[in-house]
Amino acid sequence: MDKINWLQQMVEKDPNDHQARYWLGKELADNGRYMEAIQSLSTAIATCPDDDLKMDMIKELTKVSVQVQQEKSVETAEAAKDDAEVNIPKGPTTPLVNELQTKIKPMLKVIRGNGGNKFEQEEIREVTFSDVAGLDDLKKTIHLRIISPFFNKGLFAKFRKKVGGGVLLYGPPGCGKTFIARATAGECNARFYPVRITDILDPYIGVSERNLKEIFDKARFQKPSILFFDEVDTIGFSRSKSSSNTRGVIDTFLSEMEGIDTSTDEVLVMAATNTPWDVDHALKRPGRFDRLIFVAPPDENAREEIFKLKLHGRFAEEINTATLAAQTEFFSGADIENVVELASENLIEEILSTGVERPLNNEDLLLALQSQQPSTLEWLRTAKNYVKYANQGGLYNDVEKYLRKHSRRI
Amino acid sequence: MQGDLYSPSLQDHAVTKTKSYNISGLFLVAFFGGIIGVTVLGIRNAQWLRLEKKLIQLLVAISVILFICKTFVVYAISTGMLNIADSNVDNIVKAFGVLCFIFYYFMLKKPFKEHLAVGGNTEVLYKQGLLWVLISVVIEVILIQMMA
Amino acid sequence: MEEKSLSMETIEYYFQIQRYEHTIKLIKEAMNEQIENGRLWYMLGFSHYQLNDYDVAEEQLIESMRLGMNRAVVFPILGHLYLETERFQKAEEAFLETLRLNPTDVRTHASYAFLMAKAGQRKKAKALIYKALELDPEDAHVLRYYLRLEGLTSKGKQQMTALEQYMNSSDSELAKLIQLGVLASLQDRVAEAKEHFRQAFLLNPEDKKLLAILEEMDIQNHPLSAPNRLIMKFGGPLVFWVIGLGVMFLLQAVGFPTLAAIWLLVYMLFVIYTWISLPIVRLIRKIRR
Structure with a gap:
């Protein structure tokens, strides 16, 4: 001392x-x-x-x-x-439990399978819906169709309803499907396991199937968890389109999906795809990915928020993000980022040639906007044609609703 | 044939894909224009579809025979050798045209279907059809005038 | 080493599930380290070929052979590439070279038969497709071409057999639906053809060709195109012309010249309408869009 x-x-x-x-x-x-x-x-x-x-x-x-x-x-x-x-009462979730859940970081040990370095990522409660700008309708839908069943298992049990089946998020690229899934995990206070095809594939026969099985086992072991398959169309590629042999992985995927009972396993399987039509039909049957949720391009509020987010920390004047949002219908988050990047690049080029330094302004962004087309349009047109010719059981009702609302401009 | 299977068949000249009119459309040419129109366009179509030379020669021979027959019938009517009203000459000329078309149609039908089966399109007949209808009509009128 | 093979495995997988754009992206990344890998060049060329980027595909496929890729694998693709670009002589050279390297390559027999049929060499096409069938009567590719070359133009039992054999083959559901659509379309069974193409389109909604076919069929099924469909119901334009003009001659012959003239006028108006009805429907659809 x-x-x-x-x-x-x-x-x-x-x-x-x-x-x-x-x-x-x-x-x-x-x-x-x-x-x-x-x-x-x-x-x-x-x-x-x-x-x-x-x-x-x-x-x-x-x-x-x-x-x-x-x-x-x-x-x-x-x-x-x-x-x-001492304190936690049994029964329905209480505010105290919620508070505790947000305070406690689980101290569970990560068990590694034979897959070695694959499938290492796991995150917990990094993001929630409060981090997702706009998209109120989508959040409501997810609450109703995913989060409520996840928390109200007692209610489901009372009606002998199995809380199984996965959720398939689909929509144009760059519109935040992965982020939404991550936020859903946050809302459910569950571990989030993102899985990509590269986590599964292995050159040796049978190992890819084993990797996939291990991923499911691991998620079951570390409940509650959300297993998220990104680009699920690559793992569950439609066998109708190809005569090639990709059966093993799909079959394992199907049987693992069948084997999940959300009420006991506390594992929710989510997936995302830009091409829902490429996902094998067997994967969309009841008990598998039977809840399809359309993730539309960001609405005006969301676009405004994204503009604010992307402009944050940049040397810029007061930007009228509302005007920019109004002029960027069908722009994805990635498109908006491109606009901001392009405007910044143009400005830097100007500064380098003139030697006069000035902040980024509205005009720079509007100018950049002129050379940028929404990348979602092609997807929306394909979806429009798909819906037009698919007179089948309401699987794509929500995208149909969206397209009907915006069809004139697509 | 076995040996021919593995020897080149397309190396002697610039080979293009087969082409064809919609062969049903030749009926109009035959009906309004007569034998000459349907022969010209039919032979062109047969060449496009790569019909064998023998078959093309056969088609030409059919056209020539029909034309001679038609000319003889028209001559016979106009000179009164056949007891048929002069007003029917036009119909008889048309009938010969349609008969000629029927020969062509059945000779070209299968190759035309095969052409469609391998993804072939049909060529537009409007312009050429109209042109050959006009030429045919002019020639027929001149011939009838000469005979009269 | 393990990382390298895993990366190849990923590329192979994307290639196998026909994600050609993504395959190209992955290959370009892998090329930095494996520029001399013939298999990568082959997959790159094949992917560009599938995406209709023929010039680039040709160069890459040739490069793959230079780097040691099996010529008997590359030449058939080059043959198809030349076939698509209507360079028939080069296509023939490529197919013949494949058959020289691998005389029992049944699929190349079938592809060569298709080339011959396209070039109007019907006898040789027939001989080749039967030869392919003789070598492997169950190969999906061979049965598909057999159905196209012989099945579609034949009648009755032969057609049914060809169709049955093909439907039992291991070809993809998508390919089968397209072949069924083509068959129905060639036999003027428009509604059936549309249903097959519709189902095929739902499996592959990014296929612009299928979409164009469906849109064309929508035009043919439009209420304003009803007269055109009526003509097809009568057995096509030829039969319709024969009926129309036959009625006119009949009316004339039985002594109703005025009625015959009215019939001819109505008939001609009807026929003229069928010529302009489809352009009218197209115009209406364009305006509505």
Whole structure:
């Protein structure tokens, strides 16, 4: 303790003595006074002119921060354990449980299969619907058709209704299907497992099927979880279109889907595709992906939000995002990003040639807008023709509704 | 034939895909224009469909025979050798034209179907059809005038 | 090494499920490290061929052979490419070269037969397709071409047999629906043809050719095109002309010249209408759009 006092006096005497601040930080950390250590080290880093010393300080600061985090998580887990034993009433979900669920980070161990480095990603509650701009109708639909069944298992059990089957999100590319799925996982407080075809494929016979099975097993083990198959049309490619042999993976996929009972497994299978017509029919039958949800291009509110988001942090004037949103019907999030990027590129080019630096303004964006076409139009036209000739059981009702509303402009 | 199967067949000259009119349309040419129109367009169609030379020669021979027969009948009516009213000459000329068309139709039917079966299109007949109807009518009128 | 083979596996998979645009994208990424890989060049060329980018495809397929890709695999694709671009002599050279390298390649026999039929060499086409059938009577590709070349133009039992054999083959459902549509269309069974093409389109709504066929069929099925359909019901234009003019001659012959003249006028108006009805429907659809 004396050593700390002595170092503190040194620092007070000469506030520019960076070496003393560094030692003080170290000493405080060694004595478990992490917050003070962080403060001392941060001040030293901010003012220290010596790069080598600065590097040492950063290393020390990182070490202290990690220690702080570790200690916190242990405390929280212990507190949660105690609370759970004492306070949580049985029965329906209560606000207290919700609060706890948002506080506690699950400490489950990730079990790796033979697939090795494949399928490593797993995320929890990173995003929720509050992070999704606009698309209120879609959020409502997802709440009604996905989240409510996920939380009201008792109700479903009462009516002997199996909470099975997957949810297939479809729509034009770049409209945030993956993001919506991630947000759904956030809303369900569930682990989110994104799966792509590359996580499954293996050159050796039978290994792809085994990889797929392991992914399902892992999701079952770490419930509640949402298994999300991106570009599901590649995994469950329609066998009607090809005489080639891709049967093994699809068959495994089908049997695993059949085997999922959401009420007991607490695993929800979600998938996304730009080409729902390419997904094997067997995968769209009841018990598999029987809930199809259309993810439309962002509406005007969403586009405005996306513009704000993409312009955030850029050297720009006050931009009238409402006008831009109004002029970008059918633009996907990716298209809007392109517009902003293009406008910035054009401006940088101008600055480099004229030497006059100025912020990005409305005109730059409107000019960029002129050379950008909505990439969703081709998809919407294909969907329009598809719906026109598909007089089948209402599978694509929501896209039909959307197309009817906008058909004149597509 | 076995040997021929594996030797080139298209190397001697610039080969193009088969072409064809809608052969039913030749009926109009035959009806309004007569033998000359249907022969010219029918032979062109037969060549486009790559009918064998022998068959094309046969078609030409049929046209020539029918034309001679028709000319003889018209001559016989106009000179009173046949007891048929002059007003019927026009109908008889048409009847010969349609008869000629029927020969062509049945000779071209199968190759035409095969042409469609391998994704072939039909050529527009309007312009050429009208042109050959006019030419045929003019020639027929001149011939009838000469005979009269 | 494992990463490399996995990447190849992904490309092969996308190639196998006919995602040609994505295959091209993946190959271009892989090419940075494997520029001398003949198989990659082949898949690249084949994908461009499938996307109708023929010039690029030709160059890439030739490059794949230079880099050691099996010539007996590449030449048939080149043959089809030349066939599509109507370079019939080069197509023949490619097919013959394939058959020289692999005399029992049944599919190339069938493709060569198709080329011969397109070029009007009917006898040789027939001999080749029968040869292919003799070599493998169950091959889907051969049965598809057999149905096109012989089945569609033959009648009765032979046609039924060809159709039955093809439907029992392992060809894709999409290909079968298209062949059934073509068959019905050639036999003037418009409604049936449309149903087959409609189902095929639902399996592949990005196919612009199928969409064009369906739109053309919509025009033929429009209420304003009813007279045209009536003519087809009578057995086609030829029969209709024979009936119309026969009635006129009959009326004349039995002594009703005025009635014959009125009949001829009505008949001619009807026929003229059938010539302009389809353009009218097209115009209406265009305006509505």
